[in-house]
Amino acid sequence: MLPLVESFYSFQGEGRFVGTPSIFVRLGGCNLGCVGFGVTIDGHVGCDSLKAVNQEHFGHTWDKVNDLIPIINEYLQDLDFCPDIVFTGGEPLLHYQNPILLSALSHFHKHRITFETNATIEIDFEKYPVYKDITFAMSVKLENSGELKSKRIQYEAIRAIIVNTQYSFFKFVLSKNDIDTKEIEEITKPFNDTKIYCMPMGSTAKKLAQNDKAVANFCIKKGYNYVDRMHIRLWDNEEGR
Numbered sequence: 001m002l003p004l005v006e007s008f009y010s011f012q013g014e015g016r017f018v019g020t021p022s023i024f025v026r027l028g029g030c031n032l033g034c035v036g037f038g039v040t041i042d043g044h045v046g047c048d049s050l051k052a053v054n055q056e057h058f059g060h061t062w063d064k065v066n067d068l069i070p071i072i073n074e075y076l077q078d079l080d081f082c083p084d085i086v087f088t089g090g091e092p093l094l095h096y097q098n099p100i101l102l103s104a105l106s107h108f109h110k111h112r113i114t115f116e117t118n119a120t121i122e123i124d125f126e127k128y129p130v131y132k133d134i135t136f137a138m139s140v141k142l143e144n145s146g147e148l149k150s151k152r153i154q155y156e157a158i159r160a161i162i163v164n165t166q167y168s169f170f171k172f173v174l175s176k177n178d179i180d181t182k183e184i185e186e187i188t189k190p191f192n193d194t195k196i197y198c199m200p201m202g203s204t205a206k207k208l209a210q211n212d213k214a215v216a217n218f219c220i221k222k223g224y225n226y227v228d229r230m231h232i233r234l235w236d237n238e239e240g241r
């Protein structure tokens with residue numbers, strides 16, 4: 001069984017492959033809570049993916065699936081090209097050893113597959129070599145997440161991803177209040193060949209606009225790549241986008 005929160009077809013709105021048509025598969029559960037992001041749903045606080053994180057309160061809305069392949073094939077039957085497939089969450093690597101997930105990864109190996117991860121779970125790449133062909137968007141959490149540093153920064157997990165994969169990259173979410181952070185340098189210093197993308201915090205276009213210019217100027221100063229959150233800019237926090 002694999003907890004599936006939702007799947008949808010859209011384009012990638014963030015990170016290295018922004019603008020690419022992509023099938024999204026959102027898996028349930030997360031090993032962090034990130035209350036610092038301050039998104040509130042039904043009185044519960046967390047990040048903008050709260051419904052995929054908080055199993056206790058939202059788990060009853062998740063599907064329990066035994067096969068992902070037909071679910072992804074539903075989207076492919078209307079397309080005459082090979083879109084990206086993006087696994088997101090929650091934290092999709094909680095399930096990295098799950099046979100249902102592994103079987104989908106092998107089946108769709110001709111697609112470019114990305115995992116959006118907080119990079120805290122160390123993958124055994126020798127036991128599960130299928131992950132060597134995957135790109136990891138490593139959104140390592142900063143102080144603004146409200147999580148303990150000892151929990152959110154796991155260098156060995158990051159190192160395993162960088163050593164074993166070719167195109168993985170860092171992705172950080174910042175507000176205008178966080179741009180004095182030294183943490184991005186601290187986290188990325190041992191991995192100085194890995195690309196760094198920063199994007200503005202905000203779950204609506206209005207909130208993005210409060211942070212975007214400060215984050216863009218920070219990126220120019222530091223030599224990082226600025227990336228917008230195009231899906232939010234276009235559709236706010238509409239589900240399935």
Ligand code: SF4
Nearest residue numbers: 030032033034047090
């Ligand atoms: S790690 Fe990501 S999905 Fe999990 S709580 Fe934090 S922001 Fe949300």
